Amino acid sequence: MSNIDFEKFSKYSKPGPRYTSYPTALEFSSDFKYDRYIEFLENSTEKLSLYVHLPFCRSACYFCGCNVVFTSKEKKLSRYIEYLKKEVDILAEHIDTTREVIQFHFGGGTPTFYKAFELDEIVSYIKSKFPNWSSEAEISCEIDPRFFNEEQMIVFKKHGFNRISFGVQDLDEKVQKEIHRIQPLELTKKAVELARKYGINSINTDFIYGLPYQTLESFKKTLELSTQLNPDRVAVFNYAHVPWLMKTMRKFDETTLPSPDVKLQIFRYTIDFFDSHGYRMVGMDHFAKPEDELFGAIEKGELHRNFQGYTTRGGSNLVGIGLTSIGEGSRYYAQNTKDMKLYEEALESGRLPFERGVVLSDDDFLRKAVIMELMANFHIDIKRVEKEYSIDFSEYFGDALEALQEFADADLVEIDENEIKVSTTGTLLIRNIAMPFDAYMKKYAQSKKSFSKTV
Template sequence: MIDFEKFVKYSRPGPRYTSYPTAVEFSEDFTYEEYIQSLENQDSQKPLSLYFHLPFCRSACYFCGCNVVFTSKEEKKDRYIEYLKKELQILQRHLDTSREVIQLHFGGGTPTFFSPEQLQIIIEEIKKVFPHWSKEAEVSCEIDPRFLSEDHMRTLAAGGFNRVSFGVQDFNEKVQQAVHRLQSFEVTKNAVDLARKYGMQSVNIDLIYGLPYQTLESFKETLAKTLELDPDRLAVFNYAHVPWLKKTMRKIDETTLPTPEVKLAILKYTIDFFTTHGYKMIGMDHFAKPEDELFQAIEKGELHRNFQGYTTKGGADLIGIGLTSIGEGEDYYAQNYKEMQLYEEAVDSGKLPYHRGVKLTFDDRVRKAVIMELMANFKLDIPRIEKEFNIDFQEYFADALQELKEFEEQDLVKVSDKAIEVSPTGTLLIRNIVMPFDAYMKKHGEGKKVFSKTV
């Protein structure tokens, strides 16, 4: 049995490690010219992963940490599509777009807030610019069930989409009212049924724990209803309350948020619930059925982590397209402008809308390999890291290994000369366990408001 009170001491600010270095380290020091050079020098044999940010929403969900634009005007969406087309034309000058695409993801915002006709135009434009697709390509779209018609699903299926992810967060009406997102079980079930009707290979459902008024008992009801929908995958995220970064979060009454003890109890119950109902925990916050390829990847130790979460599609260069999108190459991260005016001005001047990023040093690449491997597979093959980077692991990470001893004493992690292995209980604190390998954490200290709490 987990001693939750003991665990509460680990509730401290820390990254989610969708990247390393994290986005906090992105700056304009990595110049536009350097970014273009990195794009043009990419290995033409490497496949591509494409991320398109479709940023519009009708109204605010108070828990949301995404970069969104609120609008009810169709012309804004039409205008954005024209700029996506221009951005793709510029991208063709700097990137070999004949490379094979193994992954495409539409994120938001609310991608299905665009009409089926608008989505059709975007899909056709992408296929024109990127003509070569793997037969096993993972083509996915985030969907708000409140903005979904059969025509939407028909358009996505015809465009080659084979995965959908539905935002649910919580089925409790009191919680929904507090976060400004009323969405009935019936609306969500209809959306899932449409996905099945149109042959989507994988249906994911997103839940969030740590929202206002949530209790262990109320979340148990949400989990039971979610199970009725029989998703292939689930993502159960820890709510990141960062009101100093996201103004809409200031509308949440902090006195209604569950305590770290309650959040840990919810997480522990969630893990037990899904693992006893045929799912396996994947990485930090995902679950999948045994027949799902994520499950198979973790069995082989081949799971990867990027800005879209966990994936089996490693080894690809990620190209971010659209407002605020992030791309990732072997030794860089690059982010587009977050402000629509600056995005449009860049594209109008014939440039990619690149704003900031980071060029990875050797040390960054070593630490990224260690952190991402632990985040994805909960274990690290030390000799493999030593061979890949020609280092002595014990010597290179002496400080980090010293810090890990506290977790070893609590049986949260096991360290040997050959491996670092996180225990099932330790997975609940995986962000804390990898933080000793993060060279930037000491710079930020405890005082500066940068990251959400890990627990």
């Protein structure tokens, strides 16, 4: 990648989806009715993946785009547990609870803002309603190292947690101060060591590039320091600057954000750095050691992308639990309300807090398969798609292939009658390369503030 013309690449910096779903969340609406959602839940037969959203944080990290509730009141946290139980009870009325649970994930917010006994209470209750957990289930939690202790880790060990993701973001003091997240390396090291002590053999660390005051040199230092954590997986996300959606992002002086060409240099260096340290790139923003199960999934064509990133548990029915959680079935996405008052009112009335979603058309279903294969594997097997969906690829996706010619001319993709293959350099622009297959892009183009920039 040493010959990349970054100024030339910066022209590709435009709003575009991250494709954690297709169709994107912009297509979610109230047209997807409650009764239809219940029908999907009652008739689904796939194995289960359970996501539980714990939305509370003590204070704001200014870069964060998650749906969170800021509070220091413990009563709010305990009250939420009671409503989670109500939601689980109602779900159990509409789901075959004998279906095997193959994945469980705590997300937030700050899940470990909850005390150990509260985390135990939540998981124990869910297990009482959904008792059939696979012995090979992936059981994970997102953790802010600033809120993590041994009592919590003992609870995770008790319930078979085997994967933990630690938010790091950046190790430069100036950047940490600007994003309102002071987190010394030693603090994170102790958190990682605690997880290792209790047998967690799959540890992920999250970093973000594109934050205020970051430079190529400063991020090089962050990456060098991060080797002391020795994670099994690393996620390096492109900062999504969407101040029209997230008020905290308005605190940033936009002149301090690195330019698109600097961001590309940072990410190019990141790819080379992890490659030289024994990791391999997975999808557009993840790196893992070669022995990681992610690579077995790639070889089997089973790597899947969803709202939690890349997972080996594709093909399962993802059920979202909690405020603003998103669920996914083979033919739908469903999201709970973001309003705590509406969330509680729905559950008190005996209804799930479902608010909106989308039912996939046949065209959505096909395009989702193509886009997700591209995002996960940087590759599309044209002949397999033609056989599986009974289409002529060049005819069905003629406009997409025409749009991709620009990338082919720049040696970012290779296209022949059998496959579309993204070059190593092209992986830097995978969102751009996926966008021609998105049937909704013409509509999105009318609103420049729909998505974060791709570069």
